[in-house]
Amino acid sequence: MDQIYRIRGVHARIPAAPHELKDRVTPVEKSIVLCHLGVPDIDADKWFLTIDGMVEKPSVLTFEQLKQFPFSEVESFHQCAGSPLNPDYPTQRICNVVWGGALLKDILARSKVQPAARFLWSSGADEGVLAETVCPTYMKDLPIDRIGEDVLVAYEMNGKPLLPEHGYPARLVVPGYYGTNSVKWLRRLELCSGRASGPFTTKWYNDAVYAEDGLPTGETQPVWAVAPQSIIVWPGPDAKIKAGDKQEIWGWAWADEGVDQVVLSTDGGSWFTAALEERTQRGWQRFSIDWVAPRPGKFSIVSRARSGRGNVQPLEGRRNAVFSVDIEAI
Ligand SMILES: Nc1nc2c(c(=O)[nH]1)N[C@H]1C(S)=C(S)[C@@H](COP(=O)(O)O)O[C@H]1N2
Ligand SMILES: [Mo]
Numbered sequence: 001m002d003q004i005y006r007i008r009g010v011h012a013r014i015p016a017a018p019h020e021l022k023d024r025v026t027p028v029e030k031s032i033v034l035c036h037l038g039v040p041d042i043d044a045d046k047w048f049l050t051i052d053g054m055v056e057k058p059s060v061l062t063f064e065q066l067k068q069f070p071f072s073e074v075e076s077f078h079q080c081a082g083s084p085l086n087p088d089y090p091t092q093r094i095c096n097v098v099w100g101g102a103l104l105k106d107i108l109a110r111s112k113v114q115p116a117a118r119f120l121w122s123s124g125a126d127e128g129v130l131a132e133t134v135c136p137t138y139m140k141d142l143p144i145d146r147i148g149e150d151v152l153v154a155y156e157m158n159g160k161p162l163l164p165e166h167g168y169p170a171r172l173v174v175p176g177y178y179g180t181n182s183v184k185w186l187r188r189l190e191l192c193s194g195r196a197s198g199p200f201t202t203k204w205y206n207d208a209v210y211a212e213d214g215l216p217t218g219e220t221q222p223v224w225a226v227a228p229q230s231i232i233v234w235p236g237p238d239a240k241i242k243a244g245d246k247q248e249i250w251g252w253a254w255a256d257e258g259v260d261q262v263v264l265s266t267d268g269g270s271w272f273t274a275a276l277e278e279r280t281q282r283g284w285q286r287f288s289i290d291w292v293a294p295r296p297g298k299f300s301i302v303s304r305a306r307s308g309r310g311n312v313q314p315l316e317g318r319r320n321a322v323f324s325v326d327i328e329a330i
Contacts, residue, residue, distance in 0.1 A: 003125055006164055007039040010130070013165070015093045018323065019236025021252065024283070025075070026095035028158055032179065033165045034080050034093070036200075037128030037135060040185050044169035049153070053121070053190035056112035063169050066153060069102035074150045076175035076282035077254040081223050082319050084180070084204035085131055090321040092231050096252070096284045099173045100156030104147050108189075117191035118144055122172050125185040133199050140181050140205075141196035142174055142224065150175050150282065153186060175282035176256035177224050180205055195222070225256035227320040228307040230287070232264075235301070235327050243296045243329040249274075250288035251323075255307035262287040265302045274303075293329035300324050 013033035020030065044063045052058040080093035104120075124138040142151075154173040155162060162168040167184025174181045180200070195201055206220040230253035235241055249266075253259040258279045263271035264287075274287040293299060302324040306312045313322045 003127070004041045005038045006041045007035070009038055009128065011035040011039055011165065015091070016095070017236070018092050018231035018251070018325070019233055019238075021095070021231065021233055024096060024286070025158060026097055028097075028160070028163065028166070031095040031097055031157070031166075032078065032080050032093045034179065035126070035165060035184070036130050037126040037138060039165050040125045041164065042125060042169060042185055047169050049170065049186055050188045051107065051111045052188070053192050054114040054117035055108075055191050056114065057110070059111055061107070063155075066102055066107075066155065066170060069106050071100060072103050072150075072152060073098055073100045074152060074173070074175050074281055076173070077226070077284040078179055078182075079226055079229070079254070081178040081180050081205070084200075087205075087207060087223070088318055090319050092323065094229070094231065094252075094254070094284075096254075098158050099152055099154040099175070100159065101152040101154035101170065101173070103149070104151040104153055104172070105149070107153060108147065108191075113144070113191050116193060119192050119195055120144055120147065121188075121190040121192050121196040122183040122186060123188040123190075124167075124183045125187045130199070133203060135199055137187075137198065138183060139196050139198040139200060140183050141192075141201050142177065142181055144191075146174065146177075146224075176226060178226055180223060226254065227318075228255035228259055228305040228311055228313050229253070229320040229323075230259070230262055230303040230305040230313065231323050232301055232303050232325045235325065237325055237327065239327055241293055241327055241329040243293045245292065247291050247293070248288050249291050249301060250286060251303055252284040253287050253303070253305040254284040255305065255311070257308040259285050259305045260308050261306040263304050264289055265304075266291060266299050268300065271304070296329050298326065298328050300326050
């Protein structure tokens, strides 16, 4: 049967600006939305999920059966890697939400994954054309070792059923990985020995690997784990700041493996270490520092995060380049 669509073609919600992201848990209406091919219209009563490939017992789950698995919630940042056609361009398409649903490992345990399986391929109900490439489905993959504790087949976002544009009735959620890996309107999970074959894992979403000297090595790596990144929430570009008064500069920082340091600069040269909270599950982490604008005039405030593995945000030229906000003290 042909899929019915609410919206055909690429669809996105205008992303909230960093200074609008004051809530720890982003309300759904301020969360990011990115649909490459359209928004399919799916009836939960007719929905089913096929689990096959390198498993002992291929199976099909209905929505009712999905809801019978133990329910888990995971707080996680949720970030779009940006346009696959322009992967190095930095964006701040980010939010932090609470996903609810069944643990993927529980679902797969029933199907008995064969030991030789290395990747999980996941496909959505959507199909269409992106940049003149015919996409018979939206298909992504992830290494089997990643399934671990917190990958979900989610049917709730912030305690409510998913909206159609967020993947209703059920989607994959890979906390800590770029949003592109969290396949919406999930239809099929296939266990395989190699990487997935569609355009979203071969043509797009493979980054150049750079050596220490900043030059490309000629190798590529899948757009999976989220690199360290940060945004300044306050002050925003329109904040009124008085020179000589103490201000709290604050924002959010995140990385797949968590962030262990955030430094800030207000003078284009020296870096100061901000206070940084511990992370909760896979959520973003708040950082803050007190600052006194030494004089009236313009300042560019820059934040730079370091991940638990010691990776630091680049100053420019990559999707996770440092964030800066231009403000004026009076
Ligand atoms: N089936 C399907 N899943 C998808 C997409 C899509 O186009 N089709 N877009 C991906 C991208 S690029 C992102 S950033 C996230 C966005 O999830 P959200 O719209 O719920 O925030 O969904 C991912 N999952
Ligand atoms: Mo995305």
